[in-house]
Amino acid sequence: MKRFLSLLVFPLLVVAPCRAVEPKPTMESALALLRPYEGPSLPSVDVATLDRKVMTGYQGWFNAEGDGSERGFRHYGARGRFEPGQCSIDLWPDVSELADDEKYATSFRHADGKVAQVFSSRNRATVLRHFQWMRESGIDGAFVQRFAVETSSPVPLDHCNRVLTHCRDGANREGRAYAVMYDLSGLKAGGIAHVKADWKTLVDRMRVGRDEGDQAYLRHRGKPVVAVWGVGFNDNRPYTLDECADLIRFLKDDPAYGGQTVMLGIPTGWRTLTRDSVRDPALHDVLKLADVLSPWTVGRYATPADVARHGRDVLKPDLAWCREHRLDYLPVAFPGFSWHNLQPKSPSNQIPRLKGKFLWSQYLAAREAGATMVYQAMFDEVDEGTAIFKCTNDPPVGASPFIDYEGLPSDFYLRLTGAGGKLLRGEIEPTAEVPSGR
16 A cells, blocks of 8 residues: 655654575475474373363464465455455454564554554464463463365465474474364365375374374374364355265274374254254264264354353253264354454454453353363454454554454453363353453
């Protein structure tokens, strides 16, 4: 965006850190990033089970100009631009703790005129810092999102592989758990074969779930966990239920690459085949092949009263169905929702956070229903305003409206999520008052 300056106003000069120019990734160089773990491991979280844990989702899909990816401001910009009036995020990340070489200047400005900066998920130091925040706030670990459609060409594959290895490093160094979560969104018919091939690559090169030096990979029911998100939704996904069943059987039973505990991310209406679920009864047969079911509930309720009804009318019967079929149940919690800059027709702050009351009501409902584990959406998703990591109360001003943390400390939702884990483990008593987490 061009800025016009009078003779009495001088431009604010930003000296960006000197960053080395990297060669464009090739498939060979992207695959070379995958190696067994050789770094230190800090024993802390019990990685042998999902039970009594809060695992957050880690998107890791943010890029910035100058981060070496040649992807621009990916997942920050809208319609190919990232400038006031054109962006796709509703929360602005707090980068005050980041080192200079972790910050990337933008054309946005804060109210005091300072250049607004963002982070890149490609930057190893930043990802390690994120896992440090998880440890400091008591969050058990992260499901690392691996978007299947991003793994078939060199540039996006390079990013996916870097983020995964950074998360492995962070989980080991900070004593957290991590596991791979394949997101099938955008996958075409027949694309399940590529997911299977990618998993084989991770096992062959990274020894994922099998590497004795990697002390952080999550296990459950005695086996390494792999999650598959996007089974049974009614949004016209080209891949079929039969293909999903084939993938589950492969991950569980293949002689060379199987042996995993499989978690599925599924629709809210999966049990009744309503709402966001396909109407096909065959979905239940597919779900019974898995080990853990995790219905996606972001945006499915909007107030603490809605949450209480959901707990009574959905969570409890969901849990009963899962127990009857010897499946574990991982409900989702989210702090609020806003994606106005990504979807301008939607109102800003569509589902208000209510200074933590909305999120805390979900932990109370999960405990009341009998759930013993929670999937926290999401660690870093500023796109849809569900992030729990450190975000600023001083976002940029101008043509793009942003929400904030309502004056709460930037680490409030990290600490509140940690308190949710304490609630599930019986370390604190349920209370209507939102805990500070300190």
